[in-house]
Amino acid sequence: MAQSAVDTRKKPLLNYTQKKKLINYVRIALVVIITLLYVSPLYISFNYSFKTPQELGTSSAMALPKSLYLGNYVDVLTKNRDFVTGFTNSLITTVCIVGILMVITPMASYVLVRSTSKWSTFAYYIFMTGILIPFQCIMYPAYVNLKAVGLIDTLPGYILVRTGFLIGTSIMILTAFVKTVPVELEEAANIDGASIFQAFWMIVFPLMKPINVTVLVINTLNAWNDYTVAVSLLQSSSKRTLPLAQLLYTSESGIEINLAFAFFGLCMLPVLILYLFTQRYIVSGIMSGSVKG
Amino acid sequence: MANSSRDLRRASGSLYRTRTMTYACFLAPALILYLLVVIIPFFQGIPYSFTNWQPVKGVKDFVGFKNYINLFTKGKVFWKSVRNTFEFTVIYILISNAIGLGMALLVQRSSRLNNLCRTLIFMPYVLSLITAAFVWRNIYSSVYSPIFGVPSPLGTKGQAMYGIAIISSWRTAGYCMLIYIAGLQGVPNEYYEAASVEGANGFQKFTKITMPMLIPAFSSNVSLLLAWGLKVFEVVRATTKGGPTLNETTTMSMFVFDNIFANWKAGYGQAAAILMTLILLVVSFIVSGFFRKQEVY
Numbered sequence: 183m184a185q186s187a188v189d190t191r192k193k194p195l196l197n198y199t200q201k202k203k204l205i206n207y208v209r210i211a212l213v214v215i216i217t218l219l220y221v222s223p224l225y226i227s228f229n230y231s232f233k234t235p236q237e238l239g240t241s242s243a244m245a246l247p248k249s250l251y252l253g254n255y256v257d258v259l260t261k262n263r264d265f266v267t268g269f270t271n272s273l274i275t276t277v278c279i280v281g282i283l284m285v286i287t288p289m290a291s292y293v294l295v296r297s298t299s300k301w302s303t304f305a306y307y308i309f310m311t312g313i314l315i316p317f318q319c320i321m322y323p324a325y326v327n328l329k330a331v332g333l334i335d336t337l338p339g340y341i342l343v344r345t346g347f348l349i350g351t352s353i354m355i356l357t358a359f360v361k362t363v364p365v366e367l368e369e370a371a372n373i374d375g376a377s378i379f380q381a382f383w384m385i386v387f388p389l390m391k392p393i394n395v396t397v398l399v400i401n402t403l404n405a406w407n408d409y410t411v412a413v414s415l416l417q418s419s420s421k422r423t424l425p426l427a428q429l430l431y432t433s434e435s436g437i438e439i440n441l442a443f444a445f446f447g448l449c450m451l452p453v454l455i456l457y458l459f460t461q462r463y464i465v466s467g468i469m470s471g472s473v474k475g
Numbered sequence: 476m477a478n479s480s481r482d483l484r485r486a487s488g489s490l491y492r493t494r495t496m497t498y499a500c501f502l503a504p505a506l507i508l509y510l511l512v513v514i515i516p517f518f519q520g521i522p523y524s525f526t527n528w529q530p531v532k533g534v535k536d537f538v539g540f541k542n543y544i545n546l547f548t549k550g551k552v553f554w555k556s557v558r559n560t561f562e563f564t565v566i567y568i569l570i571s572n573a574i575g576l577g578m579a580l581l582v583q584r585s586s587r588l589n590n591l592c593r594t595l596i597f598m599p600y601v602l603s604l605i606t607a608a609f610v611w612r613n614i615y616s617s618v619y620s621p622i623f624g625v626p627s628p629l630g631t632k633g634q635a636m637y638g639i640a641i642i643s644s645w646r647t648a649g650y651c652m653l654i655y656i657a658g659l660q661g662v663p664n665e666y667y668e669a670a671s672v673e674g675a676n677g678f679q680k681f682t683k684i685t686m687p688m689l690i691p692a693f694s695s696n697v698s699l700l701l702a703w704g705l706k707v708f709e710v711v712r713a714t715t716k717g718g719p720t721l722n723e724t725t726t727m728s729m730f731v732f733d734n735i736f737a738n739w740k741a742g743y744g745q746a747a748a749i750l751m752t753l754i755l756l757v758v759s760f761i762v763s764g765f766f767r768k769q770e771v772y
Contacts, residue, residue: 398559
């Protein structure tokens with residue numbers, strides 16, 4: 183009886199596994215199309231940078247260049263003074279900012295977690311409240327202070343302010359991690375006669391490697407890409423960092439678009455390479471909810 | 476015996492002192508730099524906002540609440556910039572979350588293709604906003620315009636803010652996607668199995684299980700984008716500079732910057748900066764409070 187009821191029912195077009203497979207194909211097609219659309223602006227940018235000036239007028243934005251023409255890059259590297267100055271300044275400031283941060287913030291985070299005194303709790307609150315202050319609010323006081331000590335429009339002055347402004351978020355990320363490092367390891371080291379200094383640098387700091395890499399990359403991106411702080415504190419053309427040089431370059435009238443994209447391509451290249459090598463750390467840092475900003 | 480216990484106490488006291496000293500040395504560099512560069516300047520800025528400081532003219536007199544009164548009564552441009560900033564932030568949050576959630580649902584399981592797509596979608600985040608703005612200015616003018624036969628939204632009245640929000644969202648949607656993927660991976664599979672046994676269809680599973688379980692991810696995305704969106708500065712400066720019509724896309728950050736460094740009306744600009752900080756704090760507290768209430772259920 184039941185058997186015949188099943189037999190007389192209209193057979194579905196696709197059975198369950200076939201339906202699942204079809205849905206999966208549709209999903210894959212969607213993923214590929216959306217991802218290609220999403221990265222197409224970057225494709226178009228790099229595409230422009232390999233085209234000769236003559237090609238620009240004739241071919242469309244999406245069309246591949248006829249040959250791998252590197253003249254635009256050579257032009258930017260050899261003839262564009264702004265690029266060379268900007269790149270050098272960005273490199274110096276980024277290395278200094280990240281270097282200082284990666285020494286002082288892990289040490290501070292360690293103390294903020296391990297110390298039980300009310301002073302360190304107070305210090306922790308200072309760091310966390312400071313995160314809420316937007317740079318616009320301290321832009322002018324910072325300018326006045328740097329002017330008073332003769333550091334306005336100098337790279338050291340800029341490095342100090344930019345580093346200080348990244349301390350809060352770095353400490354927020356790092357303290358969350360230090361809380362998960364077991365204290366027993368340090369106690370054992372202390373019993374064996376290690377000082378706190380040794381215990382930190384030889385045991386805790388190596389254990390912090392994954393989060394240190396995450397913080398290092400996030401800080402490098404923030405330092406390399408910074409425009410707001412740089413535009414308020416650096417003025418003369420010899421002190422410009424890359425984002426300042428980029429914006430000035432593109433606001434000049436009559437720029438050649440293929441040269442501009444070679445310029446921008448060279449600015450993007452270092453961070454893109456850094457990202458591709460360290461993306462595992464960034465992705466896991468963000469997914470664990472520890473990284474904000 | 477008594478002697479040795481005193482020795483012990485003295486020894487542990489010195490150990491305690493060394494510990495405190497080491498801790499102080501560890502904390503000092505970060506704390507001092509932070510105080511000098513962030514906290515002290517913040518408090519310095521408050522008295523500045525009560526002056527008519529104009530560094531170029533060399534005036535700096537105490538004027539009481541005049542700057543604030545001017546901002547509230549005559550500050551049309553400031554309030555326009557506040558409205559623009561909120562308009563931008565709302566569009567920005569909507570677009571970023573829509574793309575982020577959509578992509579997260581498509582690539583939530585780990586596979587080689589899905590991981591590659593995650594990597595590519597997150598990639599724009601590592602670029603500077605100046606770069607993203609320039610790239611998109613050209614996409615609008617040399618791809619979007621010819622295809623649809625319309626002018627670039629950045630130069631069109633009423634569309635510029637959308638154009639800017641799209642640029643910013645392109646850069647951060649991948650970030651939202653990662654947070655949503657983490658949220659989706661936290662939903663236990665048993666919930667879906669139980670729902671299937673009860674005869675729930677895919678849509679019911681999405682609205683009754685996935686969405687409520689994603690509230691924490693949604694809340695952290697919204698708070699983060701709110702903090703970024705309300706401070707929007709670079710993209711506007713690199714695209715419309717406040718145009719296309721007068722002050723159509725001027726934001727709070729731009730208003731503050733222009734008053735301090737372009738017009739050199741530092742006292743007035745500082746007062747606007749402090750109002751901006753207050754607006755930021757109030758809005759983020761309201762929003763985070765709202766989400767905390769949601770998560771109770």
